[in-house]
Amino acid sequence: xxxxxxxxxxTTRFLSRGGxxxxxGLVLLAAIVLVALFAxxxxxxxxxxxxxxxxxxxxxxxxxxxxxxxxxxxxxxxIYGARISLFVxxxxxxxxxxxxxxLGVLSGYIGGRFDAFVMAVVDLMLSFPSLLLGMLVAAVLxxxxxxxxxxxxxxxxxxxxRLARAPTLVLKEQEFVQAARSxxxxxxxxxxxxxxxxxxxxxxxxxxxWMATAIRTEASLSFIGLGVKPPIATWGGMIREGFENILxxxxxxxxxxxxxxxxxxxxxxxxxxxxxATDPKLRQRD
Amino acid sequence: MxxxxxxxxxxxxxxxxxxxxxxxxxxxxxxxxxxxxxxDQASATALEALRVxxxxxxxxxxxxxxxxxxxxxxxxxxxxVTKRPVLEEALRVLPNTLELAAASIIVxxxxxxxxxxxxxxxxxxxxxxxGRLFSLVGLSLPAFVSGILLLLAFAIQLRWFPVxxxxxxxxxxxxxxxxxxxxxxxxIIMSAYVARVTRSSMLSTLxxxxxxxxxxxxxxxxTLVLRHVLTNSLMPIITVxxxxxxxxxxxxxxxxxxxxxxxxxxLILGALNTRDYTLLQGLMIIFASFVVLxxxxxxxxxxxxxxxxxxx
Numbered sequence: 001x002x003x004x005x006x007x008x009x010x011t012t013r014f015l016s017r018g019g020x021x022x023x024x025g026l027v028l029l030a031a032i033v034l035v036a037l038f039a040x041x042x043x044x045x046x047x048x049x050x051x052x053x054x055x056x057x058x059x060x061x062x063x064x065x066x067x068x069x070x071x072x073x074x075x076x077x078x079i080y081g082a083r084i085s086l087f088v089x090x091x092x093x094x095x096x097x098x099x100x101x102x103l104g105v106l107s108g109y110i111g112g113r114f115d116a117f118v119m120a121v122v123d124l125m126l127s128f129p130s131l132l133l134g135m136l137v138a139a140v141l142x143x144x145x146x147x148x149x150x151x152x153x154x155x156x157x158x159x160x161x162r163l164a165r166a167p168t169l170v171l172k173e174q175e176f177v178q179a180a181r182s183x184x185x186x187x188x189x190x191x192x193x194x195x196x197x198x199x200x201x202x203x204x205x206x207x208x209x210w211m212a213t214a215i216r217t218e219a220s221l222s223f224i225g226l227g228v229k230p231p232i233a234t235w236g237g238m239i240r241e242g243f244e245n246i247l248x249x250x251x252x253x254x255x256x257x258x259x260x261x262x263x264x265x266x267x268x269x270x271x272x273x274x275x276x277a278t279d280p281k282l283r284q285r286d
Numbered sequence: 287m288x289x290x291x292x293x294x295x296x297x298x299x300x301x302x303x304x305x306x307x308x309x310x311x312x313x314x315x316x317x318x319x320x321x322x323x324x325x326d327q328a329s330a331t332a333l334e335a336l337r338v339x340x341x342x343x344x345x346x347x348x349x350x351x352x353x354x355x356x357x358x359x360x361x362x363x364x365x366x367v368t369k370r371p372v373l374e375e376a377l378r379v380l381p382n383t384l385e386l387a388a389a390s391i392i393v394x395x396x397x398x399x400x401x402x403x404x405x406x407x408x409x410x411x412x413x414x415x416x417g418r419l420f421s422l423v424g425l426s427l428p429a430f431v432s433g434i435l436l437l438l439a440f441a442i443q444l445r446w447f448p449v450x451x452x453x454x455x456x457x458x459x460x461x462x463x464x465x466x467x468x469x470x471x472x473x474i475i476m477s478a479y480v481a482r483v484t485r486s487s488m489l490s491t492l493x494x495x496x497x498x499x500x501x502x503x504x505x506x507x508x509t510l511v512l513r514h515v516l517t518n519s520l521m522p523i524i525t526v527x528x529x530x531x532x533x534x535x536x537x538x539x540x541x542x543x544x545x546x547x548x549x550x551x552x553l554i555l556g557a558l559n560t561r562d563y564t565l566l567q568g569l570m571i572i573f574a575s576f577v578v579l580x581x582x583x584x585x586x587x588x589x590x591x592x593x594x595x596x597x598x
Contacts, residue, residue, distance in 0.1 A: 021422070124303055127577050131536030132554075136311055136570060139558050216428045220540060223430050224555065243434060243544070250438055257431040265426035272422065 022273025028266035032259075036082035045073035047080040047233045056249045066251040068241060070231075074251065077233035078259055084234045085263060088145070089215040092152035096214075097207055099153075100160025105191050105199075107161065108168030118161065125158040134217055138226040145228050152217050156210050163206055167199040209271030212264045219260045235260045289596050293585050297578050304574040309353055312567045313346070340366075340564070362568035367560045372568030376550060383549035386472070386538055389465050391527070393473025394480055399523070401477065402484025407511060409489065417481060424478020429537035433471045433544035440467060468545045472537055476530060483526040487519040494518075520591050528584030535573055 035042060044064075051071035059066045065074040107118040125133070134151045141147035171177060172195065180194050221227050222236025223243075230237055235256040242252025320336040321328065337343050341352060356363065362372035405417035441447045447467045448460075491497065492515055500514050542551030550569060557565040589595045 021419070120303070124300065124307065127300075127532060127581060128304060128307075128574060129532040129535040129577065131533075131539065132570065132573055135539075135554070135558065136308070136566070139566065140311055140314060212426065216426075219428050220430060220536075223428075223540070224543070224558065226558065239430070239434065243430075246434070246438065247442065250442075253434050254438065257434060260428060260431055261426055264428070265422065268422055268426050 019273040019276065021269045025266045025269025025273065028262060029270060032082055032263050032266065033086065035079055036086050039079045039083055043073075043076035043079040045076040047072060047077040048231055049073075056245065056252075058249070059251055065255045066249065068238070068252055069245055069249075072231075074238070074255055077238055078235065078256055081233040081235045081238060081256065082259065082263075084145075084228060084232070085215050085218060085260070088149055088152065088218045089211050092149045092218075093156065093207055093211040093214050095149070095153040096156035096210070097160050097203060100157040101164040101196075101200075101203055103157070104161040104164025105168050105195055108165040109172055109187070109191055109195065111169075115165075119165070122158045122161045125155075126162075130155040130213075131217060131220055134221055135224065135226060138221055143226050143229055148218065148221060148227055151221065151226075152214050155217060156214060159206070159210065160203065163203055164199055167202070168195055171195045171198055205271065205274040208267055208274060212267035212271060215260070215267070216264050289589055290586060293582060297582050300581075301575065301578050304578070305354070305357060305571055306350075308567060308570045308574065309350060312563055312570075313349075357571070362571060363564040365565045365568075366562045367556075367565070372565050375553060375565065376569060376572055379548045379550060379553060382547060383538065383542070383551070385465055386468055386542070386547065386549065387534060389469035390472030390476060390534065390538070393469050394476030394530075395527070397473060398477030398480025399484050401481040403488060403511065403516065405481065405485045406488035406492065414485075417485065421478045421482040424475050425482075427475060428540070429471065429475060430540040430544050432475065433468070433541050436467055436471050437544060464547070468541045468547055471541050471545075472534065475537060476534065479526055479530050479533075480523065483522050484519070487522040488515055491515045491519045521588065524584060524587050524591065528580060528587075531580040531584075532577055535576065 049072060051067070053071065054063070054067050055069055055071040057063055057067040057071075063073050063075070065078065067073055068077070103118060107115045134155045137151040137154055138147055141150065172190075177190060177194055180190050185194070218227065218234075219236035219239070222234045223240045225240060227236050228234050230241070238256040239253050239260070242249065242254070242256065245252055320333045320340065320342060324332060324336060341349050344352070360373060362376070364370065365372055365375055368375065401417050401420065405414045408414050447463050488511075497510065497514060500510055505514065538549070539551030539554055541547075542549040543555055546552075550572065553565065554569050556562070557569060
């Protein structure tokens with residue numbers, strides 16, 4: 001909770017610094033989140049309803065963004081698809097963040113051979129193309145919502161290990177940590193209470209940037225056919241379907257693409273602004 | 287030369303670790319891999335035959351040794367679907383993939399570096415903001431999204447380029463037209479990364495004392511920027527190009543799918559759709575080797591740019 005409050009303070013500070021781009025990102029993301037939350041109220045049609053008579057209709061006053069090859073309303077499917085994209089992005093990044101941070105703190109704190117081993121694995125994971133790793137894991141596990149989340153989470157653990165380990169190496173030598181140890185704090189408590197809060201804001205800032213990557217990866221895997229199976233509406237899956245009909249119905253691929261782009265852009269704008277606001281080097285120079 | 291040799295030897299354990307990881311991931315298929323590949327309707331004899339073919343009836347340690355032994359002899363196994371050696375399948379389309387990768391790195395650098403330099407020199411003026419917005423847009427575009435948009439605009443609407451990138455056969459003109467749009471797609475995304483790091487690297491070099499000295503003794507602005515600042519800002523740019531290589535591989539897979547271009551990416555899609563696990567494994571090994579090779583080249587490029595590394 002304290003960490004979250006700290007994060008909030010950081011957020012308001014960066015907003016007061018008036019990064020225009022970051023503001024745009026925040027408004028954009030808020031809009032998309034609201035659309036996802038209130039999907040049943042906003043969507044004009046049932047996203048799964050098929051209507052063969054009205055298939056492949058171009059955008060019109062009745063179907064704003066047209067209909068797909070099953071006659072489903074594209075706008076409604078995009079609105080429901082927002083739920084999957086945001087959910088997968090959020091959950092996978094939370095998993096990656098939790099495991100990665102825990103491993104990073106542990107690795108930096110323990111040091112020695114354990115640290116060397118963890119860092120070797122992390123370097124390996126970082127150098128292997130993350131999309132291919134995601135493809136490999138998703139293909140081996142089979143296509144489903146849970147497996148998609150696991151695959152994306154695995155591709156994003158490594159950067160968080162790095163991010164948590166570096167400050168831990170510095171923090172564990174600090175006097176307040178020695179003081180804590182001298183009054184009898186156990187190692188677990190030192191890591192949890194004295195080290196973790198000092199690096200969590202940095203982790204959360206990077207979280208928003210990596211969530212952008214997570215959503216991009218989700219869309220990419222769904223586009224390849226390794227995502228949640230149709231008829232459930234996902235942006236990547238819709239683009240895949242639209243791509244198959246691209247010569248007759250351009251709207252099928254274009255509109256979900258725009259939404260993927262806007263969501264990733266919003267998260268990147270926010271993450272960039274947060275990073276600038278929290279980076280002391282940049283603050284001095286500006 | 288000694289440095290290069292040392293660096294090459296360092297790549298061997300990395301490669302071995304990657305190969306092992308790929309082997310392990312492929313083997314954790316839940317349940318019986320043979321049943322996954324053949325489906326529920328397969329007969330017991332067919333399942334058993336496939337198990338023998340895949341070597342699944344052997345103990346894991348033996349499978350692993352056989353796998354490594356095969357790799358040493360350049361044997362990546364046989365595709366389950368086409369029954370042809372994986373290496374042969376890959377080598378057939380490899381030139382297409384390499385051509386695309388080379389073309390997109392050229393586009394990425396040719397577009398990204400001038401943008402970054404211009405933005406750094408005009409810091410906090412409108413070219414800088416436009417450049418940063420461009421970078422963010424580039425970073426936010428999944429490769430298949432930008433690919434589809436380019437395809438729609440330039441191949442389907444304007445008809446400047448062929449819809450299907452047939453780079454096989456044909457004259458130089460067809461080849462160029464085939465690679466242009468996919469390379470542009472990958473290059474634009476890469477230039478976003480390059481422009482961003484060029485800008486920040488240039489900015490930190492511009493603040494150095496020797497730049498002020500050079501300016502004071504009357505070095506002209508273009509010589510100053512290109513000779514004194516840029517050459518000393520190259521290291522981070524090389525780092526980004528090296529690091530970007532992994533992303534480039536992932537993006538080129540998506541791009542090849544969108545532009546329907548024969549290449550390793552299309553092979554991967556085929557392997558996924560037909561559950562051809564040996565082909566999948568072989569392709570992953572080829573990609574892993576490329577990554578290690580790219581890391582090696584990056585380190586050698588460091589040494590070429592910075593003499594301190596060579597002698598250390």
